[in-house]
Amino acid sequence: AFARGPMDGSRRRTPRGALAVMAKEPDSASGWEVIERPAGLLRRFAFPSYGETRKFLDDLAELSKTTGRYPDIGFGTTYANIMLHAAGDKVTAADSEFAQKVNAFAKPKA
Amino acid sequence: AFARGPMDGSRRRTPRGALAVMAKEPDSASGWEVIERPAGLLRRFAFPSYGETRKFLDDLAELSKTTGRYPDIGFGTTYANIMLHAAGDKVTAADSEFAQKVNAFAKPKA
Numbered sequence: 001a002f003a004r005g006p007m008d009g010s011r012r013r014t015p016r017g018a019l020a021v022m023a024k025e026p027d028s029a030s031g032w033e034v035i036e037r038p039a040g041l042l043r044r045f046a047f048p049s050y051g052e053t054r055k056f057l058d059d060l061a062e063l064s065k066t067t068g069r070y071p072d073i074g075f076g077t078t079y080a081n082i083m084l085h086a087a088g089d090k091v092t093a094a095d096s097e098f099a100q101k102v103n104a105f106a107k108p109k110a
Numbered sequence: 111a112f113a114r115g116p117m118d119g120s121r122r123r124t125p126r127g128a129l130a131v132m133a134k135e136p137d138s139a140s141g142w143e144v145i146e147r148p149a150g151l152l153r154r155f156a157f158p159s160y161g162e163t164r165k166f167l168d169d170l171a172e173l174s175k176t177t178g179r180y181p182d183i184g185f186g187t188t189y190a191n192i193m194l195h196a197a198g199d200k201v202t203a204a205d206s207e208f209a210q211k212v213n214a215f216a217k218p219k220a
Contacts, residue, residue: 050180054171061164070160070186070187071186072184072185072186073184073185073186074182074183074184074185075182075183075184076180076181076182076183077180
């Protein structure tokens with residue numbers, strides 16, 4: 001069963017009785033938040049239009065196809081939350097590299 | 111900030127201090143759960159492969175394009191959670207109709 005709430009992750013909570021384990025120091029250089037247990041990187045992207053959200057998701061799907069890595073994704077018309085699960089029990093350089101590639105999709109093209 | 115947890119909605123919670131308002135009677139005929147305040151319809155779909163998840167999401171994007179209605183979506187390789195927000199303060203026949211069309215995408219083609 002689901003509790004009500006937005007799908008945008010902004011109000012996400014752990015199950016009742018479970019302890020939320022938050023990384024105290026976000027990975028500010030990349031803009032992604034480091035998540036522990038299970039390890040991963042999380043970031044919310046906002047877009048001015050559905051078209052731009054769509055383009056971002058398409059770029060990301062292409063990256064997943066070429067890398068074989070499929071983050072969990074939550075999105076609506078003007079946002080996308082990307083949760084990249086670490087391959088091991090810690091976030092590694094390979095995970096950060098993937099995150100940087102995703103960042104590049106979200107940047108306005110010069 | 112985000113609490114850790116899966117993006118699949120299965121552990122979704124309302125904010126601390128907020129009361130979770132659940133519909134007691136799911137809309138069993140359609141397989142969707144009726145959500146109140148804000149009103150909407152919610153359903154989780156599972157798929158045997160990423161390819162089928164992808165196809166489902168593409169079909170849904172096409173439906174959104176033609177109807178102008180954009181649900182909030184959470185997905186991973188083999189699942190998709192669809193939250194359809196009601197246009198008004200109650201779920202109406204128009205909402206159920208949209209939900210039925212989404213159901214049709216998830217059904218194996220005969």
